[in-house]
Amino acid sequence: MTQIARVFARHNQMADIAGADKPPRRLRLHRRFRDLACGDLVELDATGDEVTRQLDRNNVLVRRDGFGRRKVIAANIDCVWIVIAPEPAPSRNLIDRFLVAILNLPARPRLLINKQDEGPAARPEWLDAYRQLDLDPLFVSAKSGFGLDDLAAAAAGQTNILVGQSGVGKSSLVAALLEQYGIVDAIAPTTGDLAASGEGRHTTVTAQWFPLANGGAWIDSPGVRDFTPEIPSLDTLERGFPDIAERGDQCRFRDCRHQSEPGCAVLAAIEAGELPAARLQAWHALAAEIPAQNRARG
Ligand SMILES: Nc1nc2c(ncn2[C@@H]2O[C@H](COP(=O)(O)OP(=O)(O)OP(=O)(O)O)[C@@H](O)[C@H]2O)c(=O)[nH]1
Ligand SMILES: [Zn+2]
Structure with missing residues (x-):
C-alpha cells in the first residue's frame, strides 16, 4: 500500500519526509524529484523507503539566485x-x-x-x-x-x-x-x-x-540578504504593486512607464504624498530586471 507523506526539509539529494503522525525520516531522492521542496506532498512505496510520486502543489515560493537560476x-x-x-x-x-x-x-x-x-x-x-x-x-x-x-x-x-x-x-x-x-x-x-x-x-x-x-x-526559512522574485512579465510586477498598478490605470498614456510622462497618475500620487517614492523606485528596479530574467530563462 502506498502512503502520502510531507516533505519537512530538503537537503541536496536527500529529504526529511514524514507520513501521518510519524517523525520525519531522511530519504534519498531519485533525480526526477530534484524540484521537491519543504511543504510538498509525496507518495511513498509500501516500505516507506522510497518516494514514488510528487503530488501537485497549490503554489511554490521560488527565488532567482545570483546566476539567474x-x-x-x-x-x-x-x-x-x-x-x-x-x-x-x-x-x-x-x-x-x-x-x-x-x-x-x-x-x-x-x-x-x-x-x-x-x-x-x-x-x-x-x-x-x-x-x-x-x-x-x-x-x-x-x-x-x-x-x-x-x-x-x-x-x-x-x-x-x-x-x-x-x-x-x-x-x-x-x-x-x-x-x-x-x-x-x-x-x-x-x-x-x-x-x-x-x-x-x-x-x-x-x-x-x-x-x-x-x-x-x-x-x-533561511535568512536572506537580498531576494529576487521571478518576474516573467509586467503583469507579474503589477500584481506585486497593486498600489502602483491601480493608479497606473489613471495615467494619460496606456503604456505609461511612470518615469516622466505627462499625465502620469503614479507620479502625481507621489507628488501628493499618497504613495512613497521608494515604492516606485523598487518598481523601476524590478521592471529593469525583466528582460535579463527572460534571457536567462532562454
Ligand atoms: N531582544 C530580542 N532578541 C531576539 C528576539 N528574537 C530573537 N532574538 C535574537 O536575535 C538573534 C537571531 O535570532 P534567530 O532566531 O537565530 O534569527 P533568524 O531570523 O532565525 O536567523 P537566520 O536563521 O540566520 O535566518 C538571536 O541572538 C536571538 O536571541 C526577540 O524577540 N528579542
Ligand atoms: Zn504613469
Missing part, C-alpha cells in the same frame, strides 16, 4: 510572514521584492515586527507606506512572549512561512511558538539544519516544516 524555497503556502526587527535594520526594498513573489503565489502577505522587548524604537514610522497593501502588521517578541497569542491565533489552521533577513528572529519565533502552543514537540527547530554563522550563533540553511497540532504548519 531558479531556486525553490517551499511549497503549498497560505500565508507569508515577512519578519523585521530593529536589528538588523529593516530593508524596505527587501519587503517590496518579497511582496512581488508573495502576491503572485498567491498567498497572504503579513508583516511581523519582532523584538518588541527592545522598546518603542522597534516600531518603524514608515509602516504607513504599506497601509494600502493590507499587511496587517503584528508586533511580537520571541524573547518576552509579547504578541505570541495573537500570532498563534492568526496562524491557526494554515501553512505559514517566516521569511526575512538573517538574525531577525525567525527560528526564535518558531521555537517560542513550539514551546507554548504544543506543535509536534518531537522536532524542535534546533534539530533542523543549522550551521554556525560568523558571530557564533546558529543560522537556518534550509526551509523546515513544523506541523501545528490542529492542522497547518510553520515553515522556518
Whole structure:
C-alpha cells in the first residue's frame, strides 16, 4: 500500500519526509524529484523507503539566485510572514521584492515586527507606506512572549512561512511558538539544519516544516540578504504593486512607464504624498530586471 507523506526539509539529494503522525525520516531522492521542496506532498512505496510520486502543489515560493537560476524555497503556502526587527535594520526594498513573489503565489502577505522587548524604537514610522497593501502588521517578541497569542491565533489552521533577513528572529519565533502552543514537540527547530554563522550563533540553511497540532504548519526559512522574485512579465510586477498598478490605470498614456510622462497618475500620487517614492523606485528596479530574467530563462 502506498502512503502520502510531507516533505519537512530538503537537503541536496536527500529529504526529511514524514507520513501521518510519524517523525520525519531522511530519504534519498531519485533525480526526477530534484524540484521537491519543504511543504510538498509525496507518495511513498509500501516500505516507506522510497518516494514514488510528487503530488501537485497549490503554489511554490521560488527565488532567482545570483546566476539567474531558479531556486525553490517551499511549497503549498497560505500565508507569508515577512519578519523585521530593529536589528538588523529593516530593508524596505527587501519587503517590496518579497511582496512581488508573495502576491503572485498567491498567498497572504503579513508583516511581523519582532523584538518588541527592545522598546518603542522597534516600531518603524514608515509602516504607513504599506497601509494600502493590507499587511496587517503584528508586533511580537520571541524573547518576552509579547504578541505570541495573537500570532498563534492568526496562524491557526494554515501553512505559514517566516521569511526575512538573517538574525531577525525567525527560528526564535518558531521555537517560542513550539514551546507554548504544543506543535509536534518531537522536532524542535534546533534539530533542523543549522550551521554556525560568523558571530557564533546558529543560522537556518534550509526551509523546515513544523506541523501545528490542529492542522497547518510553520515553515522556518533561511535568512536572506537580498531576494529576487521571478518576474516573467509586467503583469507579474503589477500584481506585486497593486498600489502602483491601480493608479497606473489613471495615467494619460496606456503604456505609461511612470518615469516622466505627462499625465502620469503614479507620479502625481507621489507628488501628493499618497504613495512613497521608494515604492516606485523598487518598481523601476524590478521592471529593469525583466528582460535579463527572460534571457536567462532562454
Ligand atoms: N531582544 C530580542 N532578541 C531576539 C528576539 N528574537 C530573537 N532574538 C535574537 O536575535 C538573534 C537571531 O535570532 P534567530 O532566531 O537565530 O534569527 P533568524 O531570523 O532565525 O536567523 P537566520 O536563521 O540566520 O535566518 C538571536 O541572538 C536571538 O536571541 C526577540 O524577540 N528579542
Ligand atoms: Zn504613469
